[in-house]
Amino acid sequence: MIQVQELRKAFGPIVAVDGVSFEVALGDVLGFLGPNGAGKSTTMKMLSCFLPPDGGAATVDGHDIVRDPVAVRRAIGYLPENAPAYEEMVPEAFLRFVCEARGIGGARRRDAIDKVTQTCALDSVMHQPIGTLSKGYRRRLGLAQALVHDPKVLILDEPTDGLDPNQKHEVRNLIKELASEKCIIISTHILEEVEAVCNRIIIIARGRVLTDTTPSAVREKEGGTLDEVFRKLTTRGKAAKGGAA
Amino acid sequence: MSACTSIFKREVKSYFATPIAYVFLVIFLFFSSFLTFSKGFFESREASMRLFFSNMPLLFLFLVPAISMRLWAEERRSNSIEFLFTLPVTTGQAVLAKFFAAWSVLVIALALTFPMVLTVSYLGKADPGPIATGYLGSVLMAGAYLAIGSFFSALSRNQVIAFILSVVACGAFLYADSPQAMEFVATHISSRLANMLELISFQTRFESIQLGRLQLRDLAFFLLLSSGWLWATIVLLEERKGA
Numbered sequence A: 001m002i003q004v005q006e007l008r009k010a011f012g013p014i015v016a017v018d019g020v021s022f023e024v025a026l027g028d029v030l031g032f033l034g035p036n037g038a039g040k041s042t043t044m045k046m047l048s049c050f051l052p053p054d055g056g057a058a059t060v061d062g063h064d065i066v067r068d069p070v071a072v073r074r075a076i077g078y079l080p081e082n083a084p085a086y087e088e089m090v091p092e093a094f095l096r097f098v099c100e101a102r103g104i105g106g107a108r109r110r111d112a113i114d115k116v117t118q119t120c121a122l123d124s125v126m127h128q129p130i131g132t133l134s135k136g137y138r139r140r141l142g143l144a145q146a147l148v149h150d151p152k153v154l155i156l157d158e159p160t161d162g163l164d165p166n167q168k169h170e171v172r173n174l175i176k177e178l179a180s181e182k183c184i185i186i187s188t189h190i191l192e193e194v195e196a197v198c199n200r201i202i203i204i205a206r207g208r209v210l211t212d213t214t215p216s217a218v219r220e221k222e223g224g225t226l227d228e229v230f231r232k233l234t235t236r237g238k239a240a241k242g243g244a245a
Numbered sequence B: 001m002s003a004c005t006s007i008f009k010r011e012v013k014s015y016f017a018t019p020i021a022y023v024f025l026v027i028f029l030f031f032s033s034f035l036t037f038s039k040g041f042f043e044s045r046e047a048s049m050r051l052f053f054s055n056m057p058l059l060f061l062f063l064v065p066a067i068s069m070r071l072w073a074e075e076r077r078s079n080s081i082e083f084l085f086t087l088p089v090t091t092g093q094a095v096l097a098k099f100f101a102a103w104s105v106l107v108i109a110l111a112l113t114f115p116m117v118l119t120v121s122y123l124g125k126a127d128p129g130p131i132a133t134g135y136l137g138s139v140l141m142a143g144a145y146l147a148i149g150s151f152f153s154a155l156s157r158n159q160v161i162a163f164i165l166s167v168v169a170c171g172a173f174l175y176a177d178s179p180q181a182m183e184f185v186a187t188h189i190s191s192r193l194a195n196m197l198e199l200i201s202f203q204t205r206f207e208s209i210q211l212g213r214l215q216l217r218d219l220a221f222f223l224l225l226s227s228g229w230l231w232a233t234i235v236l237l238e239e240r241k242g243a
Helices: A040-047 A068-075 A091-101 A107-117 A137-148 A167-181 A189-198 A215-224 A224-243 B001-016 B020-038 B048-055 B056-068 B070-077 B081-082 B091-111 B113-122 B128-155 B158-172 B181-188 B191-200 B202-210 B216-240
Strands: A004-011 A014-024 A031-035 A056-062 A076-079 A153-157 A185-188 A200-205 A210-212
Touching: A004 A040, A014 A040, A014 A056, A014 A107, A014 A200, A031 A040, A031 A167, A031 A189, A040 A056, A040 A153, A040 A185, A056 A153, A068 A076, A076 A137, A076 A185, A091 A137, A091 B001, A107 A137, A137 A153, A167 A185, A167 A189, A185 A189, A189 A224, A200 A224, A200 B191, A210 A215, A210 A224, A210 B020, A215 A224, B001 B020, B020 B056, B020 B091, B020 B113, B048 B128, B048 B202, B056 B070, B056 B128, B056 B158, B056 B202, B056 B216, B070 B081, B070 B091, B070 B128, B070 B158, B091 B128, B091 B216, B128 B158, B128 B202, B128 B216, B158 B202, B181 B191, B181 B202, B202 B216
Parallel strands: A031 A185, A031 A200, A076 A153, A153 A185
Antiparallel strands: A004 A014, A004 A056, A200 A210
16 A cells, blocks of 8 residues: 655754664554654654655555555545645534645535544534634544545554543554554554554654664563663664664 | 635735735825926826826836735745645636735725826827827736736745745846846947847837737737746645645
8 A cells, every 4th residue: 555665854964764764554453653753753844845855666456656646645535634624614624625736526425524523532523613612623623534535545644643542542442443444643752543543563763763673572572561662773773873873 | 616716805805905006006106207207297288197097017016015925924824825725726727816906905905006198188188009009018017917926925925035036036037127137237248139138138028018009919028928937836835835
């Protein structure tokens, strides 16, 4: 479903993503882990065709992200970091706009909006300006916006950030439910979340993939909890780099 | 419905969902008629809208950047640009959709000056030719200002900076052939260049259109200039929408 080869992106002198490669198949839930500034969001932005890569290639659902970005965007549901939306709009109008922009009209639009309103539990705030909504509701609206056109590929940048424990639980259940018929990438800082929903893990730091495996394999191979493994992997490189410098 | 039209519709609605459109309309309508009457509309004893249109270049200089400054700066500041450019649209479609949305707000503002047309028709036998070309010229000039404003709005995430840069750039085009500007360029750069300034001046082109002289080169000037700045906006956004 998603093939990524040697993707690179630099912002001036800072190399954010430095030759990242991986593949994700239908039915996979890939957990993208890494410390802040590791290049998780940048990789996701390139896959969703917001940022053009400096090098490397990637295809999403068979479409090349450089040559055919519009087709890729059509196939993807993307929740950006911080779930941005137009603050003066109400969620109902916002979702209607997303449907129209994605070519869903008439009765199909009504059904689609009803469905995501329910799955994301937005009914109570549908007519309240987005600017006045709490962080949790905004995040859920972002999720609704990413799901409304029933895309095959979901790219969710920190989907549970800012949610309360109950909401986190619901979103994780939602992701698990969707998993069988979609290809999902989520990024997160919360390691327990990865264990709860993902069947694959990629840990990246300073723009490079450190490991690409499954939650159980990471535990067996490296020993200890995912928490310890994460710390060991992401600080090991730093020590080596410090020594080299 | 295509993504382009839905963005256009959303933008127009957003002008009217916030006070921007109303503040703009009230200020524009007030000053466009206030300046006309204070410049001696009755004293001129002439049933024409010449005085009315003569205010447009200066009014638009400040009011159009006020509309255009939020076009992209706002999207950048709130990060909704990231959402917008992961919808199935190209950069060009998004730039055009937002440009036409802002332009239609300006066209609505101009359309609402219709009482002025009624007034001159009531007072005397007004010649419809110059009135029609005056409106056409105003719409085209507003579009050119707006295209410049859209570029500077895409340049910065700060709306104040976008506003100031747009006013300066629009002012440069407006007053390009003022005696001071021409003299300055002639003494410091070259007199050849000074003469060329006349070609890019909004004031000269607009005056010629609003007097009823509809020349292809004046229309083409505004259209080409607008397209050029919009194209620059697209290039700029392609290059640094993530910045």
